[in-house]
Amino acid sequence: MYVLELAGQDDGFAVAEAATAASDVTPIAAGLATARGLEAGFETLAFTHRAAELIGLTGVTIESAVALLTAAGIDRTGTVAVRARDVRSTTGIDTQAAERALGDVLVERGFTVDLDDPDHVLQALFAGRDGASAVESGGASPTGGQDVIDPDDGVCALGWLVAETDRDFADRQxxxxxxxxxxxxxxxxxxxxxxxxxxxxxxxxxxxxxxxxxxxxxxxxxxxxxxxxxxxxxxxxxxxxxxxxxxxxxxxxxxxxxxxxxxxxxxxxxxxxxxxxxxxxxxxxxxxxxxxxxxxxxxxxxxxxxxxxxxxxxxxxxxxxxxxxxxxxxxxxxxxxxxxxxxx
Ligand SMILES: C[S@@+](CC[C@H](N)C(=O)[O-])C[C@H]1O[C@@H](n2cnc3c(N)ncnc32)[C@H](O)[C@@H]1O
Missing domain, CATH: 3.40.50.150 (Vaccinia Virus protein VP39)
Structure with missing residues (x-):
């Protein structure tokens, strides 16, 4: 399972485009969607920024993100960096504090932080509930039974960065x-x-x-x-x-x-x-x-x-x-x- 960070302001349109290069694309919060698989052509998407291999979804607090990462199995070696985002400024989360707290969890588990050229980038995506048609309390959750997310609070998605799209549109007017x-x-x-x-x-x-x-x-x-x-x-x-x-x-x-x-x-x-x-x-x-x-x-x-x-x-x-x-x-x-x- 992957989490996609959508671009632009129209998630319905971004999800439709993403579905041409990813399977089972489902919106979960403002600017975020999950996908079951990535396919050829992912890097050409205009309205998706990047994809991360999902660790899990949790509530929009630093504490719950830390708890999720602490409990997660991490089958990786090498250096790491944490990038936190307040997607579309919908949560007001302190992203620097989130990066420090999540970085501490990784250091405690034996990883070395390398901000310039890390082997692995942990994405912590905090997003408000706008567009959260698929985030429901109870029922089948993409986390496979982890915390039930209150849709009113939005979502924090943690994942390992696996793909970024080619963003050269801005310099091609x-x-x-x-x-x-x-x-x-x-x-x-x-x-x-x-x-x-x-x-x-x-x-x-x-x-x-x-x-x-x-x-x-x-x-x-x-x-x-x-x-x-x-x-x-x-x-x-x-x-x-x-x-x-x-x-x-x-x-x-x-x-x-x-x-x-x-x-x-x-x-x-x-x-x-x-x-x-x-x-x-x-x-x-x-x-x-x-x-x-x-x-x-x-x-x-x-x-x-x-x-x-x-x-x-x-x-x-x-x-x-x-x-x-x-x-x-x-x-x-x-x-x-x-x-x-x-x-x-
Ligand atoms: C809205 S513009 C297309 C703009 C284009 N997407 C762009 O980025 O430049 C519509 C075009 O349709 C052309 N057009 C109008 N009637 C046409 C017709 N019957 N057959 C073919 N082209 C036609 C016009 O000459 C015009 O270039």
Whole structure:
């Protein structure tokens, strides 16, 4: 069993993305989830920071964390460091005091502390109850019968760090690319969307409304082969510049209408697209018809899809035969909410 430290503010969305690279992902508290196993592609997740092999869950006090660690079997040798976090500042716990107290337990058990280059990092994650849909008193607990956690108090998860995700989104802003237009999707969200559609090695992912190519770049960065199309020649030229400058692997681009994709039936793995936002885009014809046609074409060429828009396109997707697994709402700013529907 593992504990995952989620990123961003929307745990439902982070859990959905994490479930593409971990099994049985279950939210337990604000910013935390458990998982039964980690799978290939874990390091590509945008909305998970890290995973630790779970020692156990306990209440949100330093005393209960110390008690849990004292009672735990530790099948490790080498140097250690303790990293405590007040996840999303939801508990007010004194993390330095927690690190000292837990460090003392490890020293008493014969470990040497090495803060710079430890062999093992003990994570002590203290989190409040927001989002704690799975933390219930009584019943089956992920700790396998250790302390019953009062959901009102939140949770402390102790675990040994085993994996960290690649966090290079912050230094890859769309404004730094050769071709940029306002409205370009931020890289972390684009990464999560291509993960949700199943992008990875040996997959081919289409964005038939590629704009500046943000989704294609992230598909390429997780080793999928991206194919992009856009009705505007300017966008195809700009995306070509971006992909040439920023992707090492193969990619393909065409100019064309998302309602007539130049690909054979069932020929690719997934389709992602960020539909035009009614109030800012100059589009020819009716936006509803355009998106309906694009969704139907997506279903013809692939079995998985993610559609993004400034409104939910879930109903339109169902009308052309997709099953909508989930729809997430993400506030971008005061007057823009993005709706993200995951399609099968
Ligand atoms: C919201 S933007 C995509 C933004 C993109 N995700 C990015 O990060 O730059 C929508 C794109 O759809 C394109 N588009 C509009 N109508 C289209 C159509 N019928 N077929 C293909 N592309 C179309 C527009 O040219 C625009 O580039």
């Amino acid at each position: 769309p404004t730094d690319r050769p071709f940029f237009q306002p409205g370009s999707m931020e890289p972390a969200l684009a990464r999560a969307i291509v993960n949700l559609v199943g992008a990875g090695p040996d997959t081919t992912i289409l964005d038939p409304m590629c704009g500046t190519g943000g989704l294609l770049l992230e598909a390429g960065r997780v080793d999928a082969t991206p194919i992009g199309g856009d009705v505007q020649a300017k966008m195809v030229r700009g995306t070509r510049e971006n992909l040439r400058a920023l992707l090492a692997g193969p990619w393909h681009l065409y100019r064309g209408d998302a309602g007539r994709v130049p690909l054979a039936d069932d020929s690719i793995d997934g389709v992602v697209f960020d539909a035009p936002y009614g109030r800012q885009s100059k589009i020819e014809g009716d936006l509803d018809d355009l998106v309906a046609d694009a969704l139907a074409e997506a279903r013809r060429v692939a079995t998985r899809g993610v559609v993004v828009g400034d409104r939910s396109w879930a109903g339109a997707a169902e009308r052309v035969g997709w099953t909508v697994e989930a729809t997430f709402e993400r506030r971008v700013h005061r007057s823009l909410v993005r709706y993200i529907s995951v399609l099968r």
